[in-house]
Amino acid sequence: MNINSLKQVWKENFGNVPEQFDKISEINGLISAFNANIDAVVKISGKQIEKFISDFNFSENFFNEKNIYIKKTEDVFRGLFHCFKNGIAEEQIILDENTFNEIRQLFTADKLQMGGQGGIVANVAAICGVQNVFVHCASLPEMQAGLFLDLPNLLSVDEGKNIKSAHKIRRKNDIPLIHYILEFDKNDTVNFFGKIITCPKSNRFIVTYDPLNFKLHINNKFIEKIASPEINYEYIILSGYQMLQEILPDGTSGKEKINNSLTVVNNLKKTGKNTLIHFEIASTQDKIIRKYLIDKIATQVESIGFNERELIDILKVINEIDLAEKCNTETNSVNLFKGMLKIFEYTHTPRMQLHMFGVYVTLQKKRFKITPLQNRKGMQTAAVIAAGKAGTGTLEIKENLLWAKDKTVSEKGLKELQSLSEFITESYGENKLIETGIFEHTDFDIIAVPTIIIDKPVTLVGMGDTISSVSLIAAR
Numbered sequence: 001m002n003i004n005s006l007k008q009v010w011k012e013n014f015g016n017v018p019e020q021f022d023k024i025s026e027i028n029g030l031i032s033a034f035n036a037n038i039d040a041v042v043k044i045s046g047k048q049i050e051k052f053i054s055d056f057n058f059s060e061n062f063f064n065e066k067n068i069y070i071k072k073t074e075d076v077f078r079g080l081f082h083c084f085k086n087g088i089a090e091e092q093i094i095l096d097e098n099t100f101n102e103i104r105q106l107f108t109a110d111k112l113q114m115g116g117q118g119g120i121v122a123n124v125a126a127i128c129g130v131q132n133v134f135v136h137c138a139s140l141p142e143m144q145a146g147l148f149l150d151l152p153n154l155l156s157v158d159e160g161k162n163i164k165s166a167h168k169i170r171r172k173n174d175i176p177l178i179h180y181i182l183e184f185d186k187n188d189t190v191n192f193f194g195k196i197i198t199c200p201k202s203n204r205f206i207v208t209y210d211p212l213n214f215k216l217h218i219n220n221k222f223i224e225k226i227a228s229p230e231i232n233y234e235y236i237i238l239s240g241y242q243m244l245q246e247i248l249p250d251g252t253s254g255k256e257k258i259n260n261s262l263t264v265v266n267n268l269k270k271t272g273k274n275t276l277i278h279f280e281i282a283s284t285q286d287k288i289i290r291k292y293l294i295d296k297i298a299t300q301v302e303s304i305g306f307n308e309r310e311l312i313d314i315l316k317v318i319n320e321i322d323l324a325e326k327c328n329t330e331t332n333s334v335n336l337f338k339g340m341l342k343i344f345e346y347t348h349t350p351r352m353q354l355h356m357f358g359v360y361v362t363l364q365k366k367r368f369k370i371t372p373l374q375n376r377k378g379m380q381t382a383a384v385i386a387a388g389k390a391g392t393g394t395l396e397i398k399e400n401l402l403w404a405k406d407k408t409v410s411e412k413g414l415k416e417l418q419s420l421s422e423f424i425t426e427s428y429g430e431n432k433l434i435e436t437g438i439f440e441h442t443d444f445d446i447i448a449v450p451t452i453i454i455d456k457p458v459t460l461v462g463m464g465d466t467i468s469s470v471s472l473i474a475a476r
Helices: 003-026 046-055 060-064 075-086 097-106 117-128 220-226 254-271 287-298 308-317 321-329 333-347 372-392 411-428 463-473
Strands: 029-033 037-043 090-094 111-115 132-135 154-157 163-165 178-184 189-192 195-198 203-209 235-238 276-280 303-307 351-356 359-365 438-440 444-450
Touching (some): 003 411, 090 097, 097 178, 097 203, 154 220, 220 254, 303 463, 308 321, 308 351
Parallel strands (some): 029 132
Antiparallel strands (some): 037 111, 178 203
């Protein structure tokens, strides 16, 4: 079957997305935990960097040092110039509140947006129609609350342990947790002590003051209230662990934070009704923590989600070094699926989903509570909503959710699906994956969906969180 014929087949497969989307409103409740923060986007030009160098009277030698943390205001510019010069992305943590307040005086945000997987998932689930979305916030001052959609079904807990619209809560003693995203453009230049430095790639330097999420702070008032018998929820979506370190800056143990969260989650699971727990794995730099997350959380939940980079990082800590390198140098659906099989074998997680450029792949145990067809419908719905976010720039307007419903799937996605189908044929037998997206083996089910690619996306922020959460809640 040629590409055009396959596009038509998948157009028909995607035809039920509006109907599937409507089923999301059948969900009684969802908990999104643990991280929400404020992303303050600041556009930085080469001329501004030059002015900062002049205003602070920096020497050239100042930029030869390397930061790990932001201990004083000047450290920001060392990290920013390093990223600008090399066209790379890095994130560094501000250690104390005084330095944070000084930095706030230096940068005026061009845009404030929801940050943190927990906050992003909450907004998406609420606007998609889940009846009650309960979002955990380590801190919820007015500045944070304003980034939650003003919807009656998007809820959190105030100081008095009352459930209210998250948008309207004002926890006055809470501090804003701000991640400054300092963006710079490819081909911009800086006159650096007489040398012209040209930025090789558009990227960003993130400067973060988030003392609560960085130690996975859990708001006990929220947990106590949500664990009440009258609260009804079917899903718990976990995220926010990627910021942990083996030993945190205050000397506490990252592993202990994980253990504490598991106690909380297991208690919530008991009070929920047939609750499905999904763990969204993000890029975790501390390898000790990364391995602990795979051993302690991925092995206890029903579902996990990751992108290709995160999959490669997981392979590295479960001692699949050669396959990780293979996936890194040849990042395609076949190699990544081989990686999924290794993780599946290691963790025994009943369901896992990969979201990569062009195709989504779900691997799950036989007789999982979500059928292969339900999974495919959920993944198709996620593909449409993700394309809507990429194409319009926001999902805050309900009409944008199905903006891409009539667009065709990408050739890139179909080619990746074809390669995966051929590998499945060689390894397990004949299949119709390329046409149906479903292969049911005796030991597991594979569900794969080609995606809609937007050529000039307005935004890609929070895309993975959107894909994983919608794939799950729309799989009905």
